[in-house]
Amino acid sequence: MPASEIIYSNMKELVERQQYVFDTLWNKSIPAEEKITEIEEGITSPNLEVIQNLQEAAKRSWELARNAKEEVFAMVATANAFRRQEIQILEEKVKKLEKEKSDSERL
Numbered sequence: 001m002p003a004s005e006i007i008y009s010n011m012k013e014l015v016e017r018q019q020y021v022f023d024t025l026w027n028k029s030i031p032a033e034e035k036i037t038e039i040e041e042g043i044t045s046p047n048l049e050v051i052q053n054l055q056e057a058a059k060r061s062w063e064l065a066r067n068a069k070e071e072v073f074a075m076v077a078t079a080n081a082f083r084r085q086e087i088q089i090l091e092e093k094v095k096k097l098e099k100e101k102s103d104s105e106r107l
Contacts, residue, residue, distance in 0.1 A: 058085055062092075 009015060030045075038045060051057040062085075 054081070058088060061085070062089070 037043070051060060
């Protein structure tokens with residue numbers, strides 16, 4: 001890299017931001033050899049995402065579960081959160097059954 005393309009700064013805020021970006025990219029990186037092997041062998045990497053919003057997390061996990069072709073692993077923070085999701089599933093199933101019953105009665 002030519003010296004004319006190097007950025008130098010002693011501004012603490014700028015240095016901290018750049019360090020944060022670098023650290024984030026470094027920590028999420030995958031060694032080239034490993035990625036090449038995955039591509040050559042058709043191995044799919046697991047996808048890990050942390051969703052802070054409870055409603056969004058519940059919505060996305062149920063969408064994934066409904067559309068899964070192989071396997072989905074979803075983790076919740078507490079037993080109460082798990083119970084809330086179980087209740088939500090039951091409520092969805094009841095609504096679906098009520099709609100099906102209503103639709104069949106119209107026929």
